[in-house]
Amino acid sequence: MFNKIKTYFNKKGLKDRNYSYLFEQNKNDEYVCFDCETTGLSPKVDDIISIGAVVIKNNKIILSKKFERFIKPKTNLQAESIKIHQIRECDLSDAEDIDQVVEEFLDFIGNRPLVGYYLEFDVAMINKYIKPKIGITLPNKQIEVSALYYDKVIEAIPQGNIDLRFNTIMKKLSLPILSKHNAINDAVMTAMIFLKLENNYKI
8 A cells, every 4th residue: 555655656756757657567578787886885966977787588698788888976975985896986087977877777777676785775766867857766676686686595594594695695605706896797797696596495
């Protein structure tokens, strides 16, 4: 009931009816897994510098339908964030404007459910830009892979201390680790976690 009320008021706030498709019922078996690299860890003051996303369909990651964009931030990159994602300001000299990129991103995701690792942060970063632009926050269903993993482990080890770090989950699921803190690679690895957990993997 709460979700229905939240969706109702979110939809009422939509400024641009061209985006009403975001509220339509998703009828295909597709998901979008995405990740953002940012200038820091605060959605209020930091900016997105890259977005990577892939489509998941029929238990496969469709790399031919990937979304990868680099964005010129309005705030300066922090030294600590550069150490993590290895993206420098000079690497973003030809990057795109965030307003254009979020429009392309919304068209890419459509009304499909969103999959991510600590997805709440990435969604908050996207909402920072789309709320002033079109009046709403992302209405898409959200699936958090660390929560899926937790539910699997707690069934097998009810009293266990569950490590939800990304590397730990990848290793426990015997998945290959790609170069990290690259938005598209992180999206692909997160999609692999999702598929393994969704296909009745036993912890």
